[in-house]
Amino acid sequence: MDGGTRTAAGTTAGGGTVRVRTGRSSLATGIREAPWGLTVLALTVGAGAGLGSIAFRWLIETFTRLFSGHADYAGAGHAANPHVPGLGPYFVVLAPVLGGLLYGPLVDRFAKEARGHGVPEVMLAVAQRGGRINPNVSVVKALASALCIGSGGSVGREGPIVQIGSALGSTLGRMVAVAEGRMRLLVACGAAGGIAATFNAPLAGVFFAMELILSDFAVDAFGAVVLASVSASVIGRAAFGDTAFLTLPAFHVDHVAQYLLFALLGIVAGLVGVGFTRVLYAVEDACDWAWRGPEWLRPAVGGLLLGLLLLVLPEMYGVGYPVLEKATRGDYVAVFLLLLLAGKILATALTIGIGGSGGVFAPSLFIGAMLGAAFGSTVHGLLPGTAGAVGAYALVGMGAVFAGSSRAPITAVVILFELTGQYSIILPLMLAIVTATLTSRLLSRDTVYTLKLRRRGIDLAGPAPRARLGSRTVSSVMEGLPPTLPAFTALDEAAPLLSLSEHGVLPVLDSDGRYLGTLTARSVAEALAESPGDGPAPPETAGELAELPTPVTADMALATALHALVAAPGTGLPVLDADRTRLVGWLTHQSALRAVHPPAPA
CATH class of the missing domain: 3.10.580.10 (CBS-domain)
Incomplete structure (x- = not known):
């Protein structure tokens, strides 16, 4: 008998003997049933998500330096890779191919759920699978997404870290054998912790989990998610510092007429958000139609197309935050901004379509920044005394396009506020995000997350596939x-x-x-x-x-x-x-x- 587990004998009313396992199992029972159990579990999941975020970012940086020779190639122009200087800038054609040869077999063999942008799978697990997620997803998603982004995949890291944190929460829930409702909550805690640590945005992590993953703002759930987000943020800040995730200049609204311009930007952003969603899945359909080989080889073969696009627009390499920061500072002209916008939509859609692994949250922020900066540059030329700073429109555009594609307005407002730390931008941000959300709702039934599931015949509001209720009325x-x-x-x-x-x-x-x-x-x-009184009868x-x-x-x-x-x-x-x-x-x-x-x- 080991030191962690022992058995105790007892007698039933009928004289039979039962054996009750204690030790490790009694610890799990105590955590599961004690009033403080959920607090311990939420803090543990948050801490795990925070540590996972640190490891994941390290993997991305390591693979990016390995494949490109730079910390972030998106801001390096057409520079050569110092590891293979003889190839010059043409190394970007081969980088996605090599990356695909590594992560394609990994995903196909160990965790097919790790393919794509991740958040829909978490939403499905919470809505219809009792919060159960394959425990392999944590490791496979981290490696596959880091390889994909590091080798040039034009996707974000928030989707993977949400799936990684959620898988940790689900695994811990199964180890402790919690009830199904608490399992779902632990999955949401993992998602909140991942967003909080990745973006240094604890509030955004909370609202992302509540609005998109749980679709519920119950008090008990809110408390647990907050604890997970706080513990993840503490660990993330210890590793990355307590600084804003993006370095953005200060902005403010100079003229009341600008609010009309921000509302117009919100409408345009809603259109772009819906367009991004439709292009994403249209390209995926085209890739599905064209590919006839084994799935493990698809990312490598498709990586050649992605590499050719990166050769033309190296700004599309990886997540692209250096390019986003330059756009908010007004470093690009409107025509080039629109080119970057179209390029990002195509590059992200192609990365996902060929079987890549990564998120669409960061690409939507990138697209919004390009749209907002181009919009601001245009109106500044037409109304120089009224329009105000170009960068303000870039910031507002980031939140508005994300809201238009995801239809998560609360998360959009909170995360942009936390990224900038500026309260002066909150009113135009709220106005544009609401108009973008309404525009998106008028144009499309689904979001960038739910459409992936609906295309597979899954309605999150309906019964689970093969559920016993079926289609009964x-x-x-x-x-x-x-x-x-x-x-x-x-x-x-x-x-x-x-x-x-x-x-x-x-x-x-x-x-x-x-x-x-x-x-x-x-x-x-x-x-x-009630007794009759002086009030209403x-x-x-x-x-x-x-x-x-x-x-x-x-x-x-x-x-x-x-x-x-x-x-x-x-x-x-x-x-x-x-x-x-x-x-x-x-x-x-x-x-x-x-x-x-x-x-x-x-």
């Missing part, structure tokens, strides 16, 4: 109507009817039989307990106290209706016709469960 499981209450029924008459109801809630109809809402036993009890009839829960219709997917049922008071919800005016049935938890586990035949 509410009409297939609903029950008959309980007794109804006329709107004029006095509350003291409704009370005994509610006390006899097995649902604790009854539907209320008007004199023409149209549905008005529901009356719950709790609301009636509270109303009858308490309700006296069922119609006055009726509430409208989330409407459920007979043709609605059962998986969708369950969300409304779980949040509803009582144990049932009325089912309405397509016009949502007439009652046609009643949905209960029991009827929904019968759809999953039909009763055995007698």
Whole structure:
């Protein structure tokens, strides 16, 4: 017996003997069940994500120096690689090919989830897989993405670090055997920690996880995610310093008319964000159509096309932050900025399309900076006394294009604020981001993240593939109507009817039989307990106290209706016709469960 695990014997009521494992398993049980357990787990996941971020950035820098001979080749122009000076600038044609030969087999053999930009896989794991992520993803994603970016792949490092941190959270959750809800939360903690440490932006990490990964702002979840983000940030700042991730000049709004220009920039950014998403997947479709060989070889063969693009535009090499900083300073003319914008869209789409591994968050910031700087340069030429500094438009464009592609406005506002540390830019930033988000919503149902899943037939709001609910509708499981209450029924008459109801809630109809809402036993009890005073008169009839829960219709997917049922008071919800005016049935938890586990035949 080792020192970490021992067994204890006990006797059951029937005289049998059971053995209970203690030691390591009891430690896991204590962490899982103790009130402080979630705090320990969140801090651990955050620390792991912070350390993972340090290792990941080191890998990127190491591979970038190995493949290009520079710390960041995007800002080096057409310089040669000092390791192979005889090739001159033409080494960039071969670098993506060599990188693809390394990370292609790695991804194909050990973790296919590591291909692409990563965040959609995390969103899917949280929404439909109980937070379960292949533990191999952490190592494979780090190596594959670092090789891809270091060899010239025009993608970002935030997607990989989100997937790496999330995989760490999922692995820890499985080791401790936490419940499914807590597993999802640990995955979000890993995502928050990765963003926080990578960008030195703890608030952005929190809102990225809450808005995009969890799609929930519950208080308990918020607290755990904050702890993970803080612990990751502390580790990240110890390694990288407490400085802004990007070195950007100070900007401010000089003229009130500029707000109209920022709103216009937001509309254009929304268009560009949607366009970026569509080009990304159109190029991926083209690569899928053209490639007929083994998947492990695809990144190397496709890397030749990427290399030719890098030969023309070396600014597309890797993440490209030096180029982004120059754009915000106004170092480029408008025509070249638009060329860089188009080049980044194509380079990122090609990197993902050939099977590369990396994020689309940083490319959207790059594209936004080029768009904003070009926009600012143009309006400055037309309205020199009103437009203001070009760099302000570049900053706002960064957040607006990201919001237009991801439809995560809160994250966009927070991360740009943390990157700049300037409160003076917050109003134009919020205005442009909101208009970009609205424009994107009008033009597209999906975001750059959800479209990848929908193309695979996965709807995050619907049932998981092969789920037992399948495509069943509410009409297939609903029950008959309980007794109804006329709107004029006095509350003291409704009370005994509610006390006899097995649902604790009854539907209320008007004199023409149209549905008005529901009356719950709790609301009636509270109303009858009120004593008349000087305030407004308490309700006296069922119609006055009726509430409208989330409407459920007979043709609605059962998986969708369950969300409304779980949040509803009582144990049932009325089912309405397509016009949502007439009652046609009643949905209960029991009827929904019968759809999953039909009763055995007698």
